[in-house]
Amino acid sequence: MILCQDVAKLRELVANFKKENKSIGLVPTMGALHEGHASLINASAKENDITIVSVFVNPTQFGPNEDYEAYPRTLENDCIVAQNAGADVVFAPKNKDLYPNEDMTWVEVTGDITKVLCGRTRPIHFRGVTTVVSKLFNLSRADRAYFGLKDAQQTEVLRRMVDDLFFNVELRIMPIVREADGLAKSSRNTYLSPEERKSALILSKSLKLAKEAFTNGQRDVEAILNLVKDTIQSEKTSQIDYVEMYKLPGLKPVGNKIEGRVLLALAVKFGTTRLIDNVILEDK
Ligand SMILES: Nc1ncnc2c1ncn2[C@@H]1O[C@H](COP(=O)(O)OP(=O)(O)OP(=O)(O)O)[C@@H](O)[C@H]1O
Ligand SMILES: CC(C)(CO)[C@@H](O)C(=O)[O-]
Numbered sequence: 522m523i524l525c526q527d528v529a530k531l532r533e534l535v536a537n538f539k540k541e542n543k544s545i546g547l548v549p550t551m552g553a554l555h556e557g558h559a560s561l562i563n564a565s566a567k568e569n570d571i572t573i574v575s576v577f578v579n580p581t582q583f584g585p586n587e588d589y590e591a592y593p594r595t596l597e598n599d600c601i602v603a604q605n606a607g608a609d610v611v612f613a614p615k616n617k618d619l620y621p622n623e624d625m626t627w628v629e630v631t632g633d634i635t636k637v638l639c640g641r642t643r644p645i646h647f648r649g650v651t652t653v654v655s656k657l658f659n660l661s662r663a664d665r666a667y668f669g670l671k672d673a674q675q676t677e678v679l680r681r682m683v684d685d686l687f688f689n690v691e692l693r694i695m696p697i698v699r700e701a702d703g704l705a706k707s708s709r710n711t712y713l714s715p716e717e718r719k720s721a722l723i724l725s726k727s728l729k730l731a732k733e734a735f736t737n738g739q740r741d742v743e744a745i746l747n748l749v750k751d752t753i754q755s756e757k758t759s760q761i762d763y764v765e766m767y768k769l770p771g772l773k774p775v776g777n778k779i780e781g782r783v784l785l786a787l788a789v790k791f792g793t794t795r796l797i798d799n800v801i802l803e804d805k
């Protein structure tokens with residue numbers, strides 16, 4: 522596996538892959554790789570000749586009071602995880618490589634899709650994500666790009682960007698990988714104290730209860746939202762950022778009754794750590 526920390530070198534590698542008619546899968550990450558990331562890399566390695574994993578803690582998607590500085594940076598171990606999962610290249614650029622100029626070009630999806638859910642407390646977040654992912658798409662010339670459903674809003678925003686800008690890349694969205702006890706795997710889980718780690722289980726538990734209620738015929742939006750909120754609040758240390766539902770695709774308003782495909786998503790803080798999780802409610 523090749524570790525590439527240079528834009529010019531990546532372009533050269535990619536040009537050679539293309540000359541050899543090799544299909545390219547891209548797995549964009551911020552590093553601190555875990556089994557969730559490994560599942561995306563595995564999927565890409567199965568479906569493409571070449572898999573490029575990017576490891577880049579993207580400064581433009583963090584707000585001024587967020588955890589950009591504290592975000593875990595573990596490149597050596599990331600290379601081992603990526604290689605074991607089937608990656609051919611780890612691309613780990615520096616800030617100045619992806620943002621060479623002070624004046625810069627933004628790629629921004631406007632409208633409610635970037636303003637609801639995480640967009641409410643992270644108003645500049647998705648503009649940073651779409652900008653950096655555009656750069657990564659162009660540099661990698663990927664045929665397919667792999668994202669996790671844990672960041673469900675991100676996948677909806679990226680789908681809109683790809684459609685609107687005619688990016689020649691197929692988005693592949695992969696299911697949420699969880700710990701044995703149900704907690705969604707996340708690089709930010711490492712911030713949790715043992716007590717907070719226990720409390721955080723309430724997230725997957727509350728979503729499971731919601732799914733059960735839905736399976737048993739509950740279609741009332743308020744009833745399901747209240748069930749989830751009450752369950753989370755039974756953990757005294759939890760601070761709810763949001764528990765909301767939107768219609769898929771496109772995160773449209775859901776109305777009073779659940780119909781079609783609906784995303785039930787939440788963000789909750791334990792201490793200073795903010796975690797997200799979600800489930801899709803849909804009649805089979
Ligand atoms: N548990 C998971 N299951 C499936 N995909 C995941 C999981 N966690 C992260 N991903 C996906 O991996 C990609 C990179 O995410 P990122 O590097 O931000 O990791 P993360 O664990 O989500 O970190 P964070 O703590 O920032 O939420 C994204 O597409 C994300 O959806
Ligand atoms: C897609 C991404 C790698 C862009 O920085 C990031 O938002 C993430 O890790 O989900």
Ligand code: BAL
Pocket residue numbers: 551582583672
């Ligand atoms: N996976 C989401 C990246 C972020 O929280 O910035």
